[in-house]
Structure formats: structure tokens, C-alpha cells
Amino acid sequence: MKYILMMNGKKSDFEGYARWSKEDLQANVAFMRSFSKELKDSGVFVASEGLGWPNEAKLVRAGSKGEPITDGVFPESKEFLAGYWIVDVESPEQAYAIAARLSQAPGPEEKTENMPVEVRQVLSSHSDLGL
Amino acid sequence: MSGPAAELPIEHLLRELAPQVLGAIARRFRDFSSAEDAVQEALLAAFRQWPKEGIPENRRGWLIRVASRRMTDMMRSEIARRERESAATPEEEPAIEPVEEIEADMDPEDTLILLFMCCHPALSPSSAIALTLRAVGGLTTVEIANAFLVPEATMAQRISRAKQSIRTSGVPFRAPNPQERGERLPAVLHVLYLIFSEGYASSIGAQLQRLDLAREAIRLTRGARALLPEDTEVAGLLALMLLTDARRRARTGLEGELIPLDKQDRSLWDRDEIAEGTALLTLALSKGTVGLYQLQAAIAAVHDEAVQAADTDWPQILALYELLQRVAPSPMVTLNHSIAAAMVHGPARGLERLRLLDGDERMRGHYRLDAVRGHFFEMMGDFRKAVQHYRMAAARTTSLPEKNYLLTQAARLEETASEPNS
């Protein structure tokens, strides 16, 4: 069963992250690396990407002639996807356990809460997109 | 250079030979895990070299020679490493075994031993599936990874860990005794069944270069049957696979959409597979025992013998589900039982049976519960409730083709319900 584990953040969260001390940043990066490695070693890793700072994010919609209309204006409250992992596991419980570990990634001392990780099952790709 | 077998594509040849070679090497070197790696490398070498240099006359001998050389190399470098680390007295170098000696030791039971080893109950289902496909099926890691849509490195790791588990659990490389066989055969059949189900489920929609897992499962189960010709559940499982696989061309529409059993063009069903499956089932049932795969096969056979959906012998299917409830009860059996009950006694009875599942934790939020409920409401003419349940099921399913099918059903019903003369 394939699950996607997503970490989201508002613009203010990204800005806060950018102000972490060097040690805190390094600890967080090291955690993420070893987390991915653990997933690979245990044979559940499917994919992951870090999307990073969304200052170049664009919203595109089709214009009246089908041409793309882009703008980069988002409300302050918008949650951006910061990164995701896709894992192939035997049960939803296994997916939640992995998400729980991810949510305990280290941060600066002032951080009192665990980061929330959104967990969704992936639609099986026996799809009719003709791929 | 080679006889009639050269007409077969090389990978088919290799897959047949793989478990034989693995058995021989694992027995001779007494290290299943390393033997499996060595045999994989020999297979890959054959795959690269045979198309260029021609298929050798003694193919198995060739593979055994290459694999055993690899084993000796691995052992030599391990010895060298230990000597470097401890400066102890030099160990004896492993001798190169003559291929003929290794081949003389071979046992036709080797494939059976491997099957039992790879489907050991200590392994998780996905580990057992991966290892079985590689060690017994002779598939490459890339093929298996592609079949399950995971990266190659992940699948390699999964297989490696599975072998590690086997090593730690100390499972010996020998034929299981009759008692062990009885205890562990269900796990073997379950793994083969899972491989088939995965293959059959992914036969919906456009085909990629994906390995035909359903055919692989049938091939492996045929192998199991050849090794255990008296076992009725092995026969039952093979029959079930054939009777199900027979319908594969009819279950996908032109746009890759799902077509349910009662709407399929039965002229597309494979009559040969149905005949073979039915004959196998009849033989198995004549032995007197009744197991879960034989019962499921019997149900499939009843469906397959109906020339049109309307001819389906539902009372017989209902009786078979009643039996299945006693032999191997499960929420899915109850669900399917309710469908048969509805077809024989009317949708109200079907709904009644479904209520049995309302308290069942295992079925909570399961899309099929809503899908089947929707179907019963449709049968009763309560289109509003049917649409509601189809949409709930669509929201819950994890399969895109199923989701589209359910939303299409809902849309169709809504259009019918709003027609002036409906």
C-alpha cells in the first residue's frame, strides 16, 4: 500500500525556518537524511522530494484562449508543500508510525510541538491515463 | 548450438533454470543467501552473453559453473579479509567444484524446498512475494520492482532483508517433512495467491512493459502442482487462477475502464483456460476434501459456465458461499455472500446480510461495503440512496478505475432518475 507523507508550511513557517541557528539547521538536515536512509534500508522507500522555499511558486490557470496566466500572489495563510515521502508499506499503521517519527524531527529549543505530517494513501496507478 | 528450446525467449529459459541452479548451489555451499546473489549474477551474465555468443548446450551446467565460480570468489575474498584482520594461519582455499558433481547432487525437490523457504511465515507478505519471484521465479530485481512500482534499490533491499531474516531464523535447506508441509503449505499458497491477485488487479487499463504477474503466478503454481500432485488445495488454487484469468480480456473497456462481471462480453473469455480450470477442479473435488481455494474456484467455475450473465446459477453460488463461511469465514466472504443472497432472495435480504458487517472493525470505512450497498439500493429502485452510496464508495476507494466506475454508475443513475418517465 503506497502512502504519501507531506509536510506543509505557511510563508511565516519558512521564514522562521530560515532564521534557525546553524546547529539546528544541520541537525534537521541530518535527521532528514538519516530518515530517508532508514526508509531505503527497510525496503519501503518509493520517492521523496524537498521542495524548499516557495518564493518562486507560481499559480497558473488557463486563460480564455487556453493560454497560461501566471501570478505569484498567495494569501499569507496559504500552506505550501515543503516536502514529501512516498512509502510502500503493509498497513496504514506502519505509515502512521513512519509519519510519527518524521514529525519528531529536531528543531530549535523554542519549538514545543511536533510538526504535523499529513498522511494520505496514493491512488493505485492502474489508471486510464494511458501511461 | 542449441535445440528446439532455443525458440523460447531467453528469459523464459532462464526462469525455468533459476530455481534448479539455486537449489544446487545452496545445497552444495550451504548458504542460501549468498547462493541467491551468485545465481542472480549468473542469470544476468547469461542474459547479456547468450544473445551474443549463442545459447550453450548444457545451459544449466553453464549457470552452475558461473554461479559456483562467483561463490568461490566471494568466499575467497571473505577469507582474505579475515586473514588481513587477524593475521591468523592461512585458511584453506575453497576448491573449485566440478559442475558434474554439483549437478549429480541435484534433487527434483529443490524447487519445493525453495518455495517453502521463500514463503516462510516469518516473512512479511511483501518480502515473501519479492523473494519468491526472485528465487523461485527467476525474475530479476528490476522486473519485480517495475511490477510493484517501487524503485529497484528498494526492491533489492527488500529481498536482501528477506534473505537476512531467513538466515537469522536458521531455516535449513532441506525438504519439509509431512507435518511441516501441512503446516506451512497455506503460507505458500497464500503468497502465490497474492502474486496472482496483484497481477490480475493491474491488468486493468493500458498495458506497459509490465511483467505479467498473473501468468507468473500461474506458472509457479503449476510448478507447485507438479511437485505436490496429490494436494487438492494446490489444484484448487491453480483452478481458481485459471478460471479467473480466463476473463481478463473482457474486464477492461476500450478506454481502459472497468467492466463488471455481469456486463462482460463473454465471447472474450478464454474457453481453454475455463476448460482446464474446470477439469482440475472436478478432479480435486472428487478426492473428497473441501478447502478454501477449491471453494473459491467452484464459485468462479459456476460464473464461467454461464453463457450469459442471466444464466448464472446463483442458488449454487449461494450454497457455495454458505460453505465458504464455515470453512474460511471473513468479512469479504460475508460481503460476497450477501450479493449471492440478493440475487436469489432479493436485495432486501442482501441488505440484511450486509448489516452483519456494520459492527465489524475490519470493514469500517471499506469502500466495497458502500459499493455493494449502493448496488442493492439500485436493485430496489431507491436511486437516491444508491447514488449516495456509490459516491461514498468512490470517495473511499484507492483504485482509480474503481473510482471512475463508481462515479459513472452514480452519474448514470442520477440521469435515469431525473428522466421524466422514470
Place this chain on the structure above:
Amino acid sequence: MKYILLMSSTKTGVSGYHQWSQSDRDAHMQTLGGIAKELVDSGEFVATQGLTEPKEAKMVRGEKNGVPVTDGIFPESKEFLLGYWIVDVATPERAFAIAGRISAAPGPGGIPTNMPIEVRQFAERPAATN
């Protein structure tokens, strides 16, 4: 350059999709299928994934006594990811053009959905210097 094209919706938006007629849904899927095939042929296709519905979404925050703490409570306004495409293209304009085509895919009554699609570039991985 790799880009991810994100399609999101609120729960209300999703239940709206449930009401589409069969022919509308078929037309939509056909358009997307065509785009996908083009991208595969041009070598720009990397991946696409659909996610199950927001109904089934769970938020996980740490664990208590070794058990993950999960809940399924989200604000009504939350935008849920429905799916994404990853493409490998020569220019940002190409990524926007692809997003525009997806956005123009027909919806109810054959009218383009004009769904807004978020386009994000992947962080460049530093090239190895050794």
C-alpha cells in the same frame, strides 16, 4: 529543470467533482491522458500521482507511549492536494504552458475547469565537483 505541478482542492470542491456526468468525466480524463502521452513522447514526463480523497486524510503529530498521535480534523477551508505531475523541461515557460493545458481540461458541460495549478521548481541539487 524539474517542476512539480500541484492540484489542490477543498473538500467541497472534491464533492463537486462527484457530481460530474459520465461524459464530462470521460472528456476530462481523455484530455489529461492526451497530455500525459505527449509528455511521455517528448521525454518531459517524470511522474504523476493521484491521491485518495481528503476524507481519508490523517494528520500525525508525534507519538504518545509509542503510539502515533493521529487525527482527521481539518479546517473547512483547508486545501488538500489531489495529485501532482512532475515534469523535466527546458524552461519555466514550458512548465507554465503544461500547467495551463491541464488547467484548460474540460469540466462540466465541456467548459474548461480553469483550475489553478501551483507550479514549483525543485531545489537544484549541487553538482558533484569530484
